[in-house]
Amino acid sequence: MALLRRLASNELDPVNFAFDYFYSGDNNINRTIQEMAEHLFEPHAEELRRHLERIAEDVEDEAVAPASDRIVSFDHNSAIFHEVLASVAEVDERLRESNEVPPDDKARIHVEIRTGVDLLKAPRTRPQAVKLVLLGALGWLAIEFSSSAVGIAAQHAWNLLTKLLAGF
Template sequence: METSAKLRQPQHDLSWTRGRKLDRRTERFFEAYDDCARRVIYARSEDFTRYLRMWFACFDDAPLLILNEVNRLQSLSDWEDVEKNVVREPGSFVGSGELNWPDRSEDRLSNQLATLRELANGNLVPHDFAFNYFYSGDNNIDRTVQEMAANLFEPHAEELRRRLYNLAEDAAELAEAAPASDRMVALDHNSAQFTQAIERLGEVQVKLRENNQIDPDDKARIQVEIVSGIEILKAPKTRVEAAKVMLLGALGWLALEFASSGLGMAAEAAYRAVSTLLGF
């Protein structure tokens, strides 16, 4: 048996951040995520499945925003989809199989989550799967499993972490928006800021109409709030607090609930444009 010092060591920094301070619960989640991910990366063949289950289990304690995103990604595909669209069966040589992951990040993450879930629950045997699709230069089981960790799990864990961290960071930024004072202002309806805010709100209205995932009652409520908010902005004088409550509440909710989708991104862009217009 090779010593651990001779086994492959991870090359990437799984603690990647952009620097915005998150709430303590979210920070604790990412600490647990990083710890579990490192265990998988360093794992020998006999430990790989157990550590992979621990990594999946860390999502049980994730903030709801993160848990919802992981569940959404997992709902997009299953192992049957991976077998059909990604897997090219191996020949007689070690590592001769191919895994042709999608180019689109969301599809790739979903397919890889489905594959890792199969490895975690025992439907795929790690060392068999590793020998079929990865090659470490010899037939050493631990090195071959770590080759799989290096080329499947580690880049996946890093890409997923970055996606989840961005989501949490954006949510923190939205939460930091300073409350506006209850003041009346005369907005310049000919300004570039006003035009941009109205255009961004129009884009949200289009995406909202096209979205079939949102609850009909929520959709109707938000449509009314956005229309009313636009009228408030177009008035000769605008009460800032009313515009904030009417528009930023609806836009913030859409940005968080539908993060990474076209509707969520449009809502975030509108949130920023309206915030800038109102002087936050």
């Protein structure tokens, strides 16, 4: 294996190595290379094939991504999808109007809501990313401001979004 690495990295000149260590009866490079292949590579070909098959079997076992890491497409024409977008827009509007939410939190949540909506509207997205960004923001608003208009709207949006994401 070390020899093959040295040949591949050009530490050893393959032509000189072949002529120095393999005799084909004349100076024909093709016959010399053929003899080199017969002595160096062919004996290990079966072992290499078995090794590659074992690696391929291991990869097949790991080929299925966990459900939390899959990329999916949402049905952008479904009623629940439009309800979610409308309820999230309502939360964003209530958030802008609210004097209860501190300005720094308001800016952060607004960005998280916009990002979550962009993820939802994307042709293909990871449900885990939507859950992390949008459900996190809506959940925080629903808990922290549960008795205000923004908290009630956030709870409603959270419920709808949870229903949309239930299949993923």
